[in-house]
Amino acid sequence: MKQAQLGTLSVGRLGLGCMGMSAFYSGADTDEAESIRTIHRALDLGVTMLDTAELYGPHTNEELVGRAIAGRRDEVVIATKFGIRAGADGGRRLDGTPENVRRSVEGSLQRLGTDRIDLYYQHRVDPATPIEETVGALSELVAEGKILHYGLSEAGEETIRRAHAVHPMTALETEYSLWTREPAEQLLPVLRELGIGLVPYSPLGRGFLTGAIRSAEALDAGDFRRSNPRFEGENLDANLRIVDAVEAVARDIEATPAQIALAWVLAQGEDVAPIPGTKRVSRLEENAAADALVLTPEQLATLDTLPAAAGERYADMSSIGR
Numbered sequence: 233m234k235q236a237q238l239g240t241l242s243v244g245r246l247g248l249g250c251m252g253m254s255a256f257y258s259g260a261d262t263d264e265a266e267s268i269r270t271i272h273r274a275l276d277l278g279v280t281m282l283d284t285a286e287l288y289g290p291h292t293n294e295e296l297v298g299r300a301i302a303g304r305r306d307e308v309v310i311a312t313k314f315g316i317r318a319g320a321d322g323g324r325r326l327d328g329t330p331e332n333v334r335r336s337v338e339g340s341l342q343r344l345g346t347d348r349i350d351l352y353y354q355h356r357v358d359p360a361t362p363i364e365e366t367v368g369a370l371s372e373l374v375a376e377g378k379i380l381h382y383g384l385s386e387a388g389e390e391t392i393r394r395a396h397a398v399h400p401m402t403a404l405e406t407e408y409s410l411w412t413r414e415p416a417e418q419l420l421p422v423l424r425e426l427g428i429g430l431v432p433y434s435p436l437g438r439g440f441l442t443g444a445i446r447s448a449e450a451l452d453a454g455d456f457r458r459s460n461p462r463f464e465g466e467n468l469d470a471n472l473r474i475v476d477a478v479e480a481v482a483r484d485i486e487a488t489p490a491q492i493a494l495a496w497v498l499a500q501g502e503d504v505a506p507i508p509g510t511k512r513v514s515r516l517e518e519n520a521a522a523d524a525l526v527l528t529p530e531q532l533a534t535l536d537t538l539p540a541a542a543g544e545r546y547a548d549m550s551s552i553g554r
Contacts, residue, residue: 233278233523236505238429239402241351241381243309245498246523247281248274248516249433249509254293256456257439257509264296267511271300275307277520283405283433283507285313285355286340287324294343305346311431311507312340313355313385313405315366326551328358330369337378352379353405357387357554363395371399383431386415388553389422401428408432408506410441410493411462411474411541415553416500424503432497435506436519437541438462441493443475461543470542477538481531487522490515494522496535 236245251257253267271282282301284293294312301308314336317327340349352373354366370382381402384395395401404423408416409432416430423430436442438457445451448463457463462471478489487495490508497506508519527535546552 233520236429237503238351238431238505239381239400239427241309241402241429243505244278244280245502245505246279246494246520247283247309247311247431247505247507248279249507250282250284250293250297251288252509253511254296255288257452263511266513267296268300270511270513270516271297272304273513274516274520275304277517278523279516279520280307281309281311281351281431281505281507283311283431283509284344285316285353286336286343287313287316287318287355290318291339291343294340298343298345302345309350310344310346311351311353311383311405312344312349313353314340315355315358326356326358326360328354328361328363328366330365333366333369333373337373341378348377349379351381351383351402353383353385353403354387355385356551357384357391359554363391364398367395367398367401374399383428386552386554389419391554392419392422392426392428396426396428401426403429403431403505405431405433405507407434407545408497408504409435409437410478410496410535410538411437411471412545413540420501424501429503429505430501432504432506433509435497435508436490436493440471441475441478441489443479443489446472459547461547462541462545464543467541467543470539474538474541478535481527481534485525485531487525488518490518491522491525492527492535494519495525495527496532498522499527499532
């Protein structure tokens with residue numbers, strides 16, 4: 233697989249989002265054995281970056297990843313996240329304090345079964361804690377070797393600049409796909425000025441750009457997409473037109489819609505490493521094949537002119553882009 237460069241960190245340019253193996257998308261069909269087979273197959277195909285978080289489960293996704301990489305640690309770039317604390321009552325709160333940074337990293341190291349985390353993100357910026365204090369604690373962890381690089385998730389330009397001034401930042405993780413272009417378009421010039429890579433999550437539009445979802449009714453009752461604005465009512469109908477256009481390009485070159493959507497993201501630069509999520513080997517292999525797909529200028533132009541998705545990315549956008 234070709235490589236992407238995130239700051240000074242080199243990774244396979246397609247990563248693997250592991251969240252859905254344990255949380256949010258998962259229903260009664262969660263199959264840990266298949267998830268572990270998917271991770272192993274990813275490594276075999278040159279997919280090196282595995283993305284997880286303490287929130288996913290919570291905790292169980294890190295544990296699963298830890299079991300999957302046992303004996304193969306040196307083949308893996310582990311990316312995990314801290315900063316959203318889940319309470320016993322199911323509530324969540326942001327916590328970017330230095331004390332929580334240290335508490336969280338020790339838990340993640342234990343669950344992952346490793347002595348270092350390659351890329352450690354703040355999951356969401358905590359407005360109650362100056363970013364300088366959070367990054368100061370992360371810088372100490374880098375000096376101690378407990379983390380090798382750090383990043384931020386869903387952060388805005390001012391926060392990125394302030395964080396980078398304390399300690400060089402490696403990557404920004406944010407949603408970016410054919411139906412969510414604005415965050416990265418606004419931030420890519422800043423990231424490239426500072427030498428920071430971009431890690432797009434949900435590059436397949438939470439599965440929507442695969443063409444497999446034509447109705448929210450097809451989703452599990454517990455699937456959070458059923459309450460996502462982009463999967464509801466008139467928004468869904470409008471967004472299906474985006475999928476239809478992606479499917480048309482896919483038919484022209486005998487690829488799948490997922491491969492077209494990923495190839496478009498990959499075409500945005502060698503400092504971009506999307507992390508499509510799946511818990512199935514067949515989908516993993518389909519996604520990985522996008523590494524070899526090169527879209528023509530005409531195909532890219534067609535995709536570039538698609539309309540923006542209808543509806544907000546989340547029902548509550550209050551913690552996004554701080």
